[in-house]
Amino acid sequence: MPINPRATVTTARILSNRKVGAYHHIALEAGEVGKLAKPGNFIAIAVGGEYSAMPLHRAFAIYRAKADGVHASTVEIIVAAHGKGSEWLTKQSEGSQLRITGPLGTSFPLPAEPVNVAIIGGGYGSAPLFDLADHLKSRGCRVDAVIGASTSSKIFAPLDGKRTVNSVTVTTEDASAGVQGRVTDVLEELIERQKIDLIYSCGPMAMLKAVDEIAQRKQIPHLVSVEEAMACGIGICMTCVLPIRDANGTIKMSRTCIEGPVIDSECVVWSGGIPEGTWGAP
């Protein structure tokens, strides 16, 4: 299979940039990118403008992509100001231009049958899950969402997103919204109640790991979207690697920008580092 099969480099124009809780919702006029994107893909953005001291790409999950409308296509992202690059991004005004590369990475595989699905999002990790939910619903799946964060402003759960799914459970660690606690505190009960067949999750690694413990215990297939520090986003720098088990059971340090971000949790070696027996390990 070719690598980055549908990706192009595009000058995207910011259509809108507005604050949503702790995040910024940025909509881009994005050439062909929005037409070719699948749920779970991400885009890489060059930051800092012409006089930038920041040479590297920033990765953002596609929240929504649309081919229709007045523009060639639109791509929406949800940005948390983390370091300098994402902070710069949140300050860009309508009309300004960004160099984006995408769509990149793997997408969420969809079940062939109409099954009961749980989507679990941590922080801005919920962003790509609503589009996924849309696709799942149109295949007849029941979709229950669990959205967690440390505090309410970091819950990303837009109204139309909430309408798409059958139920939304919000958890916050400080009890500022929904149930006090973590997504894992409500997940088991949800699995039982809705007879969940399949779990998709996206959020911090620690959350993915905790969700996976439950999924493993309950023997439910689990697809995760991982987040590793990325320099290029297109597979040429080898910085974004994670130990991943391949079809033959061999653990390799795999690039999460092209073999991920969406990975079957069965293949993820959660211990991190370079596990013993990794292909080519010292």
Place this chain on the structure above:
Amino acid sequence: MPINPRATVTTARILSNRKVGAYHHIALEAGEVGKLAKPGNFIAIAVGGEYSAMPLHRAFAIYRAKADGVHASTVEIIVAAHGKGSEWLTKQSEGSQLRITGPLGTSFPLPAEPVNVAIIGGGYGSAPLFDLADHLKSRGCRVDAVIGASTSSKIFAPLDGKRTVNSVTVTTEDASAGVQGRVTDVLEELIERQKIDLIYSCGPMAMLKAVDEIAQRKQIPHLVSVEEAMACGIGICMTCVLPIRDANGTIKMSRTCIEGPVIDSECVVWSGGIPEGTWGAP
């Protein structure tokens, strides 16, 4: 004498930024800077914003400074987009903030008597001369201006500036405005006609040198505002030096940011480089 005696570091707000021919006229709300500035002083500006790859100051002559008005003070500058930093500056919009340091450098000494003065400006070099003309006029001097550039768009001669002086002669090398030629082509005639007692000039080094040849020949005192590549603008880096003769006749590599930009042309060693006999020369 203290160094940088009236300088402060100020967060200045851009009041307006508009294109004037090949230049940008930028007005700043500038704290105390405009109150303390004298004709000939300059300001140093940090460029590129928060994520800048450009660590060094940029120097701009003060075109006009005002203490009155609604703002603490205003400072106006005329910017030619030369490299990346000045280009960035020309793109900054009204309301954005700049870190400026000033007023810096020497100012134009004013004659005690009402004499006949010629001001000679090359390109944006005319910017500081109109404010000077104002001061000269209020001391009863007659002021004739010669403003030259390669082409008309690079002639900076604002209406109110023109009104201040008794006459303006424009020269352009491509004949797109005024007399075809260089400022030196019209200067001798002007000196004769108006019985010029004193010359002030500001522009490229080659122009200053050519003007000085005439001034020397005619034995007319000549004050020049020089322009050397500057890193700091405040005397701490030693990059902006020129060979300057001091009161004892000793040639020293002097910092033009603090011993200049305005220098008596008698002290300037026009040959450049490190002339033989320079203090501490190898």
Place this chain on the structure above:
Amino acid sequence: MSVVDLSTELAYAKFENPIFTASGCASSGKELSQFFPLTELGAMVTKSIMLRPRSGRATPRMAETPSGMLNSIGLQGPGIDHFLEDDLPWLLETGARAVVSIAGESVDEYGALARRLRGVRGIAAIEVNISCPNVENRGMVFACDPTSARAVIETVRINIGGEFPIIAKLSPDVTDICAIAGEVINAGADGLALINTLLGMVIDPKTLKPLLGGKTGGLSGPAIRPVAVRAIYQVHSRFPKVPILGMGGVASGSDALQLIAAGASAVSVGTASFGDPLAPVRIKSELASLLIHHGFARLRDAIGVAHG
């Protein structure tokens, strides 16, 4: 494409244009081929390949720094067998020119790699990476020691035969880069690649510990360009006949021209591709315009013009 003759050569290898990828910054080509035909490049320089598969270093492997980045990949790769079976044939099939970069942990390993490459058809040149600071060989870097640098190139020379030009890639982390250059030239290098990354470190502002899994990493990107220009200038003035593949912070045609004027016959683009996959082709066309602007009919006439 343009009226300027961009063709160049590194020893007896000829290239249609001087813009190459940089080893380790373009993997083996498949990733970038989605963005532009690899035949647009003067050559694809492949990621340094070792004898055996290698997992590389622990993550995090990167840190962005002002106008630069640190990497501590640790030469992760599939090993020479997989490379010769899979990556290289794919690359050659695209019609791209291939410069194969090799790296070893011992002089013998370089020799073994050279033997594996001997007789392989279609390779334009071999870049011998003797300067990677990431190799866990008691922290020692071949390129930092004249004797080992020489030994590696001698071994490669003997084992590879005369089929491909050997380009020795040097580290700037040395007291006297001309001395190392002299050694590898004497040992049989046909050309030099200048420069590899500078050894650097970032402390994580949160944990106050070294941020990278490998603690130190290699500094690349525009930040190091002045060091690259200096190294190329120094080496070219000492060894004007030895062709140089220049690299280090090239992000525009003007940057490439700086390296060429300093003495580079061709230029690799590394870190710039991480923020713009089209960087190599953009740089090539910017360079062509600049050459025309400066009145050069041929790229070759611009090589080393900063001297004398």
Place this chain on the structure above:
Amino acid sequence: MSVVDLSTELAYAKFENPIFTASGCASSGKELSQFFPLTELGAMVTKSIMLRPRSGRATPRMAETPSGMLNSIGLQGPGIDHFLEDDLPWLLETGARAVVSIAGESVDEYGALARRLRGVRGIAAIEVNISCPNVENRGMVFACDPTSARAVIETVRINIGGEFPIIAKLSPDVTDICAIAGEVINAGADGLALINTLLGMVIDPKTLKPLLGGKTGGLSGPAIRPVAVRAIYQVHSRFPKVPILGMGGVASGSDALQLIAAGASAVSVGTASFGDPLAPVRIKSELASLLIHHGFARLRDAIGVAHG
């Protein structure tokens, strides 16, 4: 000012806070004193002074580079006599702590400078700049040769007596900075200053010739910070008891803390002052806040925390 104890020491010299100017980036103090009282600084490090007046190099002397700059000042200065008669008394009168930087063209010159400084009152420490790449001494830099580095420090040690701690300032342009550090420590250095500039070059895009009058120049600014952190980390892990004055691209409190965590007992701010005269005081207050944020009651507890 803050609830954190910022005091620090370099050998037996004590300072109220760890933020110093960098030699050659603050002249002799008068220029910055308009912007803040020099007593706000841990110490004013003066521009390296030589035995005789010196005109320095031809212009242009500077080039901005991505997140950095090159300078080729060539140690312009008035010479030690003028310095002792005029600059130093002025500086001491402000109440500022003074670290005097010296530079010579021969071992003897360093010795002569040390004799001139012997017995001068009020100096907090001597920084011996053995690493300036600009000195026109056949291109050779003392700090790049273990033998000459050692000889300089030995001479200074003998001639200066035991009045001031001697801080040897090293160049990063060496294969093994720990080896040079070891030499100067054995020769009697009480502390180390790390790092001086990296040798670099810029080609003028207009003329395609070296832009600087001196052709090469010293690279400073944020671009080199990862190299500084690495050098400090390496030297501190090898010589944990030898105090380090760190420098190289510090432009914020967080940058200063990186160098301190790597092993610096104090930090010089150089190039950052060229774009912001208030940089040293801003960095000091940012550092104080960060130390509090990380739960340090005393700066000293943060020195070297990146290790182990």
